[in-house]
Amino acid sequence: MATPPPAVAGMHLDEVDTPALIVDLDAFEANLRRMAEEAKGAGVRLRPHAKTHKCAVIALQQVALGAVGVCCQKVGEAEAMVYGGVPDVLVTNQIVGAVKLRRLAALARRARMGLCVDDAGNLDDVAAAAAEAGVVLDLYVEIEVGMGRCGVSPDQAAVALATRAASKPSLRFMGLLAYQGAAQHLRAPEERERAIAFAAARSREAKALIEAAGVPCPIVTGAGTGTYRNEQMSGVYNEIEPGSYIFMDADYARNRGAGNRAFDDFRHALFILATVMSRPKPGIAVVDAGLKAMSVDSGLPVVDGLAAEYIGASDEHGKLRLESSSEGVTLGAKLKLIPGHCDPTVNLYDWYVGVRGGRVEAVWPIAARGAIT
């Protein structure tokens, strides 16, 4: 039931059917290289998050540039990555339920697999599933470092889970997941710096307590596009998990400038190609891309390359206010939108249309689209 691809390699961009999810390959590849160089320069492992792209074709390019593997949030995403040839996948999330744990353990026959826990009973279930499948899973303890979502306190609670993991023959205790996702989109550099300094301090304490209990804790992993430099320089994190840097989005763009170098270093590489389908009156154009073509949870999209503002989304329509210089836009005109939030927008599409120099060069399947179990 996948939708047909909206383009064929060799087409001009103008011939692509709409709405379509467009990747500017030059910008995308520059982003991939940039982050690979950053991580290498800082001496940290790069494990990009595949929840952003959901596409093994992209994951393999990240690995080819030096990434140790990828992160996923869901078993279904991990399946798409492993079946697509990715050799090392960490599910940066709790996996609850016997069916899901069996699926995850089965993947460990084909790739190095890890996951996170924040509950002793769940840890036992993970260990049992791995033992049943005859595999060893990498096990990370998720600690709460200021985000207020999942994770145990970075104190004796973390030590208890780490020692429990270390006692299970079917688990390989690898370290800590210390993700401060709430810091990614803070507007001021000092706010982000403060949040990650706090997260790093808590991670350092937890690691010290665990090692004091006699359990090696080699990896502290976390970070996202908005703060990865802070984690890199913390001296605590030795693996980073950025996802959005490959595409960027309108919400990240709002943090550009004013010393926000992390944001300025990456270019917009993801666009929605849309068609003007109605010009009901002067100053207004309606395009064929609405709530089913983009996620608006982090704000409306931004119009690229045309003096116009996207002012309203309904299910299948987008309403644009045109500046006078754009009044000449006619029915059938195609234009590009920068989505407000890249991850849930990508999840609406089956295909990336990779474009270079105005021509379609690649049509990549988003194999983990909708893979939420």
Place this chain on the structure above:
Amino acid sequence: MATPPPAVAGMHLDEVDTPALIVDLDAFEANLRRMAEEAKGAGVRLRPHAKTHKCAVIALQQVALGAVGVCCQKVGEAEAMVYGGVPDVLVTNQIVGAVKLRRLAALARRARMGLCVDDAGNLDDVAAAAAEAGVVLDLYVEIEVGMGRCGVSPDQAAVALATRAASKPSLRFMGLLAYQGAAQHLRAPEERERAIAFAAARSREAKALIEAAGVPCPIVTGAGTGTYRNEQMSGVYNEIEPGSYIFMDADYARNRGAGNRAFDDFRHALFILATVMSRPKPGIAVVDAGLKAMSVDSGLPVVDGLAAEYIGASDEHGKLRLESSSEGVTLGAKLKLIPGHCDPTVNLYDWYVGVRGGRVEAVWPIAARGAIT
């Protein structure tokens, strides 16, 4: 690349993998019957909107209860409906572009097909595509009746398009689309009544002008779940297009009570089944359903059957604040969420899991999921 179904017929609800899109079949069927009776009682044609369900299995049930056919917004949706056996589809939208018009015209070999225009050049393109395919398409002129989106003024502009359509051998001019979607979610009954009274008056004028120009204008179509009674009683609309009534959602539920009978008559029939995956501290539970499991454009989901509030969605997590009576909820517990907005939420899933009496009775493909071209 469809995701595997999260359930098999015969399963207990507790065995369904999560997140999953659940249809309460008793409530759903009651909603179908209710709307069919309403339309029949009012003497108007019922043409439910398939943009809500995107599933021919559901469309055929609506037709079996007396609907004349369905509406769609996109050619891809229409393809899924026609290939699934629906005999009459109206695309309540402008279709712009040669490739899309060819696809639509091709469907007219298998079903009665219609679409809307608000532009003379586009009307000519539609006529040419129909002629090229050797078919006749139903043609409706969309008029602007207060929503401020697409459509021409209900004056000589509408007359000009109607007479132009009537002159084309490959088009069958059927009447007017007069959709006031902005009225569907107005909170007070009087506001909705006023908005539809205005829309009905403009539609009456346009129809009179067109008929005065010698062009029969048999159909005035429009309406949604929030206002369909107003259109039904207007004496102008003779076809209604409600979609959401089959499922309802949390945003429609906010209009319940206080004389809002249209809302009280329909039951919640659509739920997200989610699993508790973390209990990081007292009073908080985290479930496995976030922005990729539901659309939050009209607000966060409502927890069903548990004293708890869904207070935050990230991409793959939902954070719940538990009332003290719900403190006993444990890891692995499954619970139901009522999505804020049904249409874009359905578009995230490949399968409906139909449940009756706690058992899975049906697993229906959402064949037009992602069909946005």
